[in-house]
Amino acid sequence: MSSIPSQATRIPVMEIFGPTVQGEGMVIGQKTMFVRTAGCDYRCSWCDSAFTWDGTGKDQIQKMTAEQVWEELRRVGGSRFSHVTISGGNPALLASLDGLVNLLREHDIRTAVET
Template sequence: MTPDTAPDITPDTAPDHSPEAISAQNAGAASAQDVASEDDVEAVRRQGKIRISEIFGPTVQGEGALLGMPTVFVRTGGCDFRCSWCDTLYAVDPTFRADWLPMDATAILDRVKQLSNNQPILITLSGGNPAIQPLAPLIQLGQQQGFTFAIETQGSIARKWFATLDHLTLSPKPPSSGTVFNANDLAACIAAARSPAATGTTPPLPHPALPSP
């Protein structure tokens, strides 16, 4: 699939991204006490594990460009945002970290296959923010077995493996979330998804999900 022209990601006003401004404006954002330590996250990564909040389906995608598609959701644990109206705090707040199961790619895919009766299906990677997790091995293993992958992320963290996805949904958070929009971060995510250097193959088409006010 050949990407179209990049969407206009210029905000109405240029946000102030200084530490002071972010501290003042991000009332709903993750605080230093709430976020899992980098050492803790890295320890899980070194084990080749992904923090999983839940895996469920098959169900039908209820929103976005893939509306109506049968899918199994793989919801990861952990997020770099704290949206004021978040409806999945159990996959965001480290208070629930004990409920997040570290799983490797094989174990995750085995669970998906149990739910799909061993039939290849669209796997939707959600969160939290799934871009925090080391998902490249899972995507590679699943695609080798006929599965396709979509990710839903706010566009705050760019990963090289975005280019290996079949579908990328970027959903910048609006002012009502209490978080600060960073156009540069979003642009980096789009660039990562469109980079053929990561795989040598045609990258996916990002699906921008326009925020509501």
Template sequence: MASTAQQAGYLLVNELFGPTFQGEGPSCGQRAAFVRLADCNLACTWCDSRHSWDWRRHDQAAETRRLTVESTATQLLALGTELVVITGGEPLLQAEAITDLAAMLRAAGRRIEVETNGTIPPPPELTDLVGQFNVSPKLRNAGLGSRPIDAAALTAFAANGKAVFKFVVCGADDAAQIAALQDAYGLHPVWVMPQATSADEVIAGMRQLADTALEHGWNLTGRLHILLWGDQRGR
């Protein structure tokens, strides 16, 4: 869970990798470099990156590095991709530092996406620099009890014009929850994706979701990295 103590000029990094492909959402298939930041303010039961925050199961010292923002930017730029994705964990726990990182990346001509669970409003300075927020509000299927929905954060994302909303779907009743959130907060565009960690599960899940997505006017995404490399870290 969240334990990041922000230090000016530094990021708590879990892993940095690429070049690879963005595996989900509207930028799926585009070449990208990724920096995965450590710590999260949620604890989803199906999370596929528990190594970035679950310090009961993973060794925090082995899984984290405190890097300067400048060093992080230099390493990402060296990977030579137009798109840089800042993910987690929950990146907005380190909002001040990722704003500085985004400024360096933008100055070098990079396009930036931030992947977030949508519970922390982004600062205006970061919003100005980011090309796209990939916001993934959590449904009851995440096993968090009452849905961890932050009304102010979702409203801010919906209003900034740079957010897409991606929902992980596990079962038939998830569609009603997504539709209710869409209506309540004006979420658009909406992408839906099956919860899956193998190629067979991705394909089967997309087939099950296809008609529901079409019926509701939603976009459908798979998980390209899973189809290509399975549940392999750093791809």
């Protein structure tokens, strides 16, 4: 059996950015990194991230394993964050999301998923 991750286990990442101080919700004030994923099934007219699902951002999509996402989070944010917000689009559609959430948990990073 191959140890190369299949495309199904990869996460369609559009951008990873931060750290920034979270300004809302239960984690207000925490240094947060963001992972923006592609794809959404809602198509809300007020969406501020329509590029994640309307096709205009398709060239930005990188298929990444959970480990690659973690490496990029550390490269960009160093050790200056304790929280990761996974947004989109609708990341709840991704079957591979649990691998990333579990990996972040192993590194004592709190997570939130925004749809």
